[in-house]
Amino acid sequence: MNKQSEILEDVFNNFLGESRIFKNREALRHDYIPDYLPHREEEIRILGQILGPSLRGTLCSNVLIYGKTGTGKTAVTKFVLKHLAVKADEIKSPLKVSFVNCRLVGTEYRILSALCSSIDVKVPFTGLALGEVFDRFKSALNSKKSILIVALDEIDALIKARGDILLYELTRINENLNQSKVSILGISNDLRFKDMLDPRVLSTLSEEEIVFKPYNAEELQDILKQRSKIAFKKGVSFDTAIKLCSAIAAAEHGDARRALDLLRVAAELAEREGKKIISEDHVYQAQKRIEHDRVVETMKSLPMHSKVVLLSIFLLSKSKAKGFITGDIYNVYCELCEEMGISPLTQRRVSGLINELDIIGLVNSRVVSLGRYGRSKKTTLGIPFKVIKEALLEDERMRSMITYAPRCLSSVR
DNA sequence: TGTCCACTGGAACGTACGGCTT
DNA sequence: AAGCCGTACGTTCCAGTGGACA
Numbered sequence: 001m002n003k004q005s006e007i008l009e010d011v012f013n014n015f016l017g018e019s020r021i022f023k024n025r026e027a028l029r030h031d032y033i034p035d036y037l038p039h040r041e042e043e044i045r046i047l048g049q050i051l052g053p054s055l056r057g058t059l060c061s062n063v064l065i066y067g068k069t070g071t072g073k074t075a076v077t078k079f080v081l082k083h084l085a086v087k088a089d090e091i092k093s094p095l096k097v098s099f100v101n102c103r104l105v106g107t108e109y110r111i112l113s114a115l116c117s118s119i120d121v122k123v124p125f126t127g128l129a130l131g132e133v134f135d136r137f138k139s140a141l142n143s144k145k146s147i148l149i150v151a152l153d154e155i156d157a158l159i160k161a162r163g164d165i166l167l168y169e170l171t172r173i174n175e176n177l178n179q180s181k182v183s184i185l186g187i188s189n190d191l192r193f194k195d196m197l198d199p200r201v202l203s204t205l206s207e208e209e210i211v212f213k214p215y216n217a218e219e220l221q222d223i224l225k226q227r228s229k230i231a232f233k234k235g236v237s238f239d240t241a242i243k244l245c246s247a248i249a250a251a252e253h254g255d256a257r258r259a260l261d262l263l264r265v266a267a268e269l270a271e272r273e274g275k276k277i278i279s280e281d282h283v284y285q286a287q288k289r290i291e292h293d294r295v296v297e298t299m300k301s302l303p304m305h306s307k308v309v310l311l312s313i314f315l316l317s318k319s320k321a322k323g324f325i326t327g328d329i330y331n332v333y334c335e336l337c338e339e340m341g342i343s344p345l346t347q348r349r350v351s352g353l354i355n356e357l358d359i360i361g362l363v364n365s366r367v368v369s370l371g372r373y374g375r376s377k378k379t380t381l382g383i384p385f386k387v388i389k390e391a392l393l394e395d396e397r398m399r400s401m402i403t404y405a406p407r408c409l410s411s412v413r
Numbered sequence: 414t415g416t417c418c419a420c421t422g423g424a425a426c427g428t429a430c431g432g433c434t435t
Numbered sequence: 436a437a438g439c440c441g442t443a444c445g446t447t448c449c450a451g452t453g454g455a456c457a
Contacts, residue, residue: 303444325419325420326419326420326421327419327420345444345445345446346445346446346447347420348421348422348445348446348447348448349444349445349446351420351421351422352422352445355422367420367421367452367453368453369418369419369420369452369453369454369455370418370419370420370453370454370455371417371418371453371454371455371456372416372417372418372454372455372456372457373418373419373454373455374417374418374419374420374452374453374454375418375419375420375421375451375452375453375454376418376419376420376421377420377421
């Protein structure tokens, strides 16, 4: 066996052999639902009280659950629904529960077909009109006496993509049912979600509301500690890593998902080094890795012109100037387009593209007035220069332009 | 105090395209 | 296959604007 074969042999054995760190890697994934959810007793109790009446066969109120990402909305809901289903089974109550993630499921059709399958109605993958599926759903409900609790996770994705027609129909469904009843539980992390709704839908949907507050650093620590006990083997040292992960995540909106991701990636890095100690350094490395992956992923999905706009801002950042107005960016953009042989969009459109880049966090822009010199948006890169550079290098067309020196740059204010 | 810059951002409209219905 | 519809993306037009400067 030569040297290289030995190296690979080592690497593979590392994976095949038992992990030195992980006992149960899954426990650090954010979709893992543990038996106990720290610091969510109050929310669990409230949701339980709202859904409780369904066990007696009476209709319970519709609920809207709000909160930023990683505040435990989905976990608490799944936890309560799981216990509710178990209890219903115990007392032979005709209660059914259906949990659908609107963003993952995608289309209205698939949401409806998921609801149908939860009450044992079979519908084809495709081919039926929406109305037909809805009718089958209703008649199936009408043919038996039951209470159905429909949980729609990431409900804002449904509204943004399709408007609130399906939601409207769902909130009205009880008017046409005489045997069964349907309660809706909506989960949203977009706080402006309510503004997008038809007022009639909103008033029906939000009979009850629960708001999930972000976790603070101490609460995040408790969550990580609890998961670590399940995830890591004995003798693995993770206390300092947990403190740092919690502090980082608490500083950014108290997102438990973020904290768990950090810890998981840090642990994987430690594992790769064959260590049993997850150090602060591993956490910092993990932070970089996650940030890098996020930027590369978002950039991949960007339309070409958005990439060119981003490249323009990147090239401007290379020069000393700080904060560039739309006119400057547009000049560089036009030059790049010419150089790349594509026809440029209008300034109005580019201004819109900058706003879109701002929303996804790749750049920061704000409207400023320059007095005599007019009113414009000042834009800067929203993430470290190096990260953007790495991400741009992964795109073939952008790679060749990354060293380009725009002619118009000397005129930048 | 009024002017005027360099845009912003809303609105209406055009075009291309994919999916569904007929 | 043809027609229809909704959506995405882009253009054109234009009223509105904050504040430096004359």
